[in-house]
Amino acid sequence: MRFRNAVLLCSLAATLVLASCSTAPIAPIGEKVATNQIFSDSYGPIEDHGYALPAIPINKVNERFHRQIVDYATAEKPGTIIVNTPNRFLYFVLPGGKAVRYGIGVGKAGFAWEGRAYVAWKQEWPTWHPPKEMAVRKPDVAQYVENGMGPGLRNPLGARAMYLFNDEGKDTLFRIHGSPEWASIGTAASSGCIRMINQDIIDLYARVRPGKNTRVIVQQ
Template structure:
């Protein structure tokens, strides 16, 4: 993935306005003595992860099939494979016996999504992040305070966990990672990386191993297994309505080609 695209991914996630836009409950949960789950399903309650308290996911972001679930799986992939469906905005971790864990994800905007295959080359808990030279040169007013690196933390762009995708022994600059921006999950809002709720990023991190294969579905594969999709007014995928324009399979970007 070219550095510029990677920079755009991080710019989308890490802006002061992002923090201001987060629900007040996020900050209250982060500093309160007794976190309140706000009736979120148990997997999305507040999580004390070492010294960091991850706030609960607001139930309004868990509508439909947005919550993690073990489901029947009809795809051809072997167990211990991560399957990314950028069209349905779902990620599957394949289990034995025709089953899989399904997660909701945020993906890249058209033309910027992960394509092809890769493998997990590195894993990190609360990964640190350092802006690139290009980010410092072009957006120094935002990133200069982090020139020496940004320690892992709740509002670090990579969230609670990160899986680093490699191909042919080289980093693709694509990541599967957590995010504090729960509003983005289920939408095509990033510049290429694959985001999950922090609670889901931790769960997937615990399942995947170094060497786990990661595959991206084509549009044809997605339609065959998930049905045709289109975006609703809020940017979430819904069943395709005849007469509407179905998005074409975006062309692989440079990183996806190797």
């Protein structure tokens, strides 16, 4: 896999993300797709494994970042995940020239990456372990390096995480994960990982089967 300016960092804790959030302009939408179904009513409160996820004020999120099924022509097989970084979209390819499209937050300047990977494994309500490099820059997270931040509503990985490995079977340290920071969707705010609204990562998580057949293609 080829990475561009890849760093071994993932999302920051919620308060730290807001402090470093970048709202880089979104590239013009070049795609011509037809929306078949939009799920703007799917962002209400959820009781999930003992956690009460709050409703998202989805009217404050641009409608094009709401989960929807769209026409999507691609040579990639169903089950492939395609990340369109400039437009802040993640596509899960369906049969019949369709895809589920989700709005995402992407890596800020200097942290973006591109290439191919696969979903090696996935986890519900994951524990977050910030890299030591992050703890040097952000001493407030140093306490979580060894033991991690346990699952919860403030955990930067949100309700679900999917772990991306390269073709040699090595962890890239990049993730597709939920986030409590719904307002960062549509921006370049993360330290390289792909972040999603928690209600969306729960939906995507249920569709994905880990293994080398579940390809992830990240486009810049």
